[in-house]
Amino acid sequence: MLFSGPGDIMLNYLLRRILYLFPIVFGVMLITFSLFYVVQSPRAMALQILGPKAPKEAVANWLHNRGYDKPLFFNTAPGKPPLDSQFFHYIKSLAIFDFGVSDATGEPLTEVFKRGAIPSLLITLPSMLLGLFLSVSFSLFLVLVRKSLIDLTGVFICVVLMSFPIMDYVILGQWLIAIKTSYLPAFGFNLEGITTAKYLALPVCIAAVAGLGAETRLYRSIFLEEINQDYVRTAKAKGASPNRILFSHVFKNGLISLITLVVASLPFLIMGSLVLESFFGIPGLGNLTITAIRTSDFAVVRAVVYLGSLLYILGLLLTDICYAAVDPRIRFQ
Amino acid sequence: MSIKSLRSTFLPENPILPAIVPVRFSLVLVALCLFTGCGNNPHPSPLREKREDGSPWKTAYRALPDTPRSLDPQVSYDTLGHAVIGMVYESLLQYHPFKTDPYELTPCLAASLPRRLPGPGGGAIYEIKLKAGLRFHDDPCFAATGGKGREITSEDAAYAFKRMADPKVECPILAVLQEYIPGLQKAYEQAKAKGNFDYQQPIPGVDVVDRLTLRLQLVKPYPQIVYWLAMPFTAPVPREAVEYYDGRRHGGETRPQFKFHPVGSGPFRLAEWNRNRLIRLVRHEDYRATVFPSEGWPIAENRRFQPVAGKPLPLIDEVHFTIIREGIPRWLLFRQGYLDSTGVNKDVFNSVVSIGQELTAKYRKRGVQLHKDTEPSTFYMVFNMEDPVLGRNRPLRQALSTAYNEDLSIEIFSNGMDIKAEQILPPGVFGYQRNFVNPCRQFNLARAKELIAAAGYPNGIDPKTGNPLELTIDVTSDSPESRQLTEFQKNQFEQLGLRIKLEENLWSRQQDKMDSGHFQIIAYGWRADYPDPENFFFLFYSPNRPPQGNNHSRYASPEFDRLFEKMRTMENSPERLKIIHQLNALLVEDCPCVLLSHPVYFSLNQPWCPRVSSNPLLSGGLKYAEIDSALRQERQAEWNHSPHWPLGFLLLLIGGAIGYAVFWTRRHHA
């Protein structure tokens, strides 16, 4: 196929990026497969369930019923298709998003995930935006007062904030906002329009504040790097006001690095919400995962790992697109 | 619940990527102030504000520590599931809400208590007549009546028994009942061979006599059968619902499985079940099975119960079971008035219960009620009798039991409220000996050391290796409390000089180990299915081995088995008592477990929702509960008062920072 115009170059670039993702998805499948089928082998699982003294036929029967008696990777038995193996069945079902059923409840996982996605997003998305907003504001503030005592103290406070585990923020937040002052509910969740916000406010704020230290420090260094660039000096020489320099030049140029960082930080939100959701009783994916860990529901954990990586890979793709849109040079590389 | 409502309400509040800092700052502040106006009530609003007659709609708020795995009455066998199933399904019989000493059964769906007739060959026949005109909940599965709940007939009761025998249903009590109704076993095996269960074919022994009469034919006497008739397993189930809710796709819509969508005959029907958050029940308009009892309550309660005696049930309209896995929020919500009732866990005990085990002044003033109930249950640590070390060494087991200081455990972990267990039977069950002294359960370290020396391990040292004897306790420690208790248990046994290894298992692994017998010591608890000694001694009956049974210690004593078989079909009598004492003595001597405690639960009720029934065996007692909504609203407002100064302080702080920034820029860049 021939690509000629600039639009085609972009398309070409995108296609290349998307094609590049396939081996990664394959790798993720391979990793999860090895973890849950090879390391924790079905035979060991069967012996655990049926007891080490279980008769051989019982074990074989158990394995056969679940398709675990097939070869792991390639079927070398004569007369059988070579791809009739556990691995390829696993890949096939993941590729069409058929996650099977939960080990604990027997519910189809696709349904479970659909139900959990909205509460999860309602936590992670606002907390990311709020966190971004707060940390960008603070870092701009620090850049504005750079090299002063306030700046040094600010950076120190950031390091202090970074040094607490997220549970401490949750415990403190719940104790202060929900128990001592009763501003917001300490617990609960309900999707019912506007009042949903009152359940979300506390976890969202906690998530935003917990990430504040690290992010502020990061953005501060990004903006400081920009401020030392030549164009800022030129603007200053031309007599632009410091506020104008900061907001229209430094902020805009720093935004590019910011976008990448934001997309890269998406998976970390899951980590935070894992703890948050179980603390606040929000029926999202994080809560689901913790429950699955505690009830050793391997099917759920397996599927969550796969889904999480898919989301991350999607994030990578989006970053690439953002980059390419902002900086045309990238497309030609 | 739909995404549409979400988009319209939530997005406008989200700040998009900030362009100008101060403007957005103030926006956030405004949003923060808006939130604080919302208050801290965590519950979604009830379905309605008013009843049709204009009186207030009454909603009860309760908490569940986890979401039930299944609401299938023929499958669920845990207190969690029964707490909800008992509300959604009625059984043929039920426990009297007030009569607990002794426990008394009353008819529920049945018109009267079952009539016992002599059966052929020394067996027994139980004839059960159903009340006429009772209906199932309205549900789309009743296609023939256009969604209106169908009348309950004896076919439905028989259908429940058929489901028990269906291999696909996996009913946990089939093994018990098939011994008396062999037809169940035959049907089970036929279905297993054929691959599917034939629901058309009647089960011999479960006979439908007419539209409202069912006859159970037992091949040998089993007086305890009446207790099973009061449990959810025998609750009538509409066949339409089981077939309709199959978990498959029908015309673009996936129907939930039956276990997630119960359709029953109870005082409430399921309106919403959000798996990890909330179970919402709403009153069943056509509920006629029971009314408020007209006698039986303590005389002191005359003034309260006289006016409601004989009234139709339920007295309230809606029930919210909020799933709260953590203990703190549960207590917190109760304190804020958002739960009507809660248990008292040890962490908050001191603030609620004073020295004399009475309510502290703070909560007495609030009008909160404190209840102390002994659960008909026993906790113990199982020794694996097939373990080469523990199984053949009676003095070793006795030494371990003697070294375990349960009094201290009760003091630390339950504020001295639990009752130390010295026999397997809990108080309230026939055969419980009030002043029984179990020599191995009197903490005595010196005696324990003598015993362990006699066992061949002087000072806990294994003479073969010269090292301390090592024993393993298998645990699942998923909560801080269980972790602390596990450590306590380890310390107790280690007083003998031996070494305890804690092996931590995921829950399923622990179950597997218990079923297969690959463990040395495991903690276990048993709650009475019904108040009969048979239900506790069968924990040590040798044919009752796991995975089918619950004899986890794998205790096998021909003498015990012989006495047990004699005891279990007897009616309560002095002879039965004598055998029970013999059984007890055998267990004390052989020591297949360390008996720990009979838990005593302290629970609290809010002033607007005083407790009605104290019967721990009655699930679904909420149908008798009454709620004063006005009082609740008043108290909630009173107890949840938010100060305003921290917000002002926050505002000041942010304003100061902005001001300083402006000042600083002016000075340095001007």
Place this chain on the structure above:
Amino acid sequence: MTPWLENLIVIGGLAILIATLWIWAHSDRWQRAWQRFRRDRLGIASLGIIAFYLLVGLMASLRLPAPAHGQACPTILDRLFSGVPKEKSYSAPFADTTYSVNRPEPLKGRHPLGTDVLGKDVLLQTAKACRTALIIAGLTSLIYIPLGTLLGIVAGYFRRWVDDIIQYVYITLASIPNILLLVAILMVLGKGLSQMAIALGITSWVGLCRLIRGESMRQATRPYVEAARALGHGPWVIITRHILPNVMHLVIINLVLGFSGLVLSESILSYIGVGAPVGTPSWGLMIDSARMELSREPVVWWYLVSATGALFFLVLSLNLLGDALRRAFDPKSS
């Protein structure tokens, strides 16, 4: 394992670490950095705090001979605290009686940080948990630092297909969200300190590898490398003699900052329920238990404060030390 072998391993590990640092510290670059670092008061202070934590961890690891046959060998820390009695249950810091409103009982001794529900001294537990944190972070570093450095340099130096393979592996690993991968690995491997170190090691080498790869790519085009190549030195000589010394400062900074992240991860994993096994003293488990105690009335606050405080000061000083090292090695960037 005999206690002496255990002691030998601990001391040996420490000796190897110090020896490695000593060897590197003789290069010019490190000498200059040291001169700068010496003037950095915050850096020196945090180094002191970390040394203190290491000392506590060491004391909690080294075992003394058993007092009597058949008994467990106590650690130095146990011996130091042997005079501290076990109480019945909770007691507040410096209290005279147990922490009970209804029935306070006199204590057997003084406890500067109080006691927990089983009457154990909280100070001792906090100190013991220090060992758990250091062991996990240390073992993990032992796994991921060599792995990440080596793969990074190899990828950066050889480029082409070697680089492609290594990049593919780490991008794939990085695309599984860290916490989920950790949880999955730990669920499969089971609970335990070494399992945790393995899981954390698998997930944390990616960042270092990426960093080192970039830096070695830059170094590989430098004239001195070209010169070495012209002189006929083989690739392994160039890598160990020329490139490795020039990326080592990045490794050290990454080690220090990574260490703080690992200590935090340990506590979070223990909290989620896949971390330290029951009975192991761990800050994460302590925080988890403290959660319940905060709702007690009156509040049991010292358990949370001790665990959080100990964790916080270690992580804070590691973060500050990392920054100080960065300033010392690369004065331009800050």
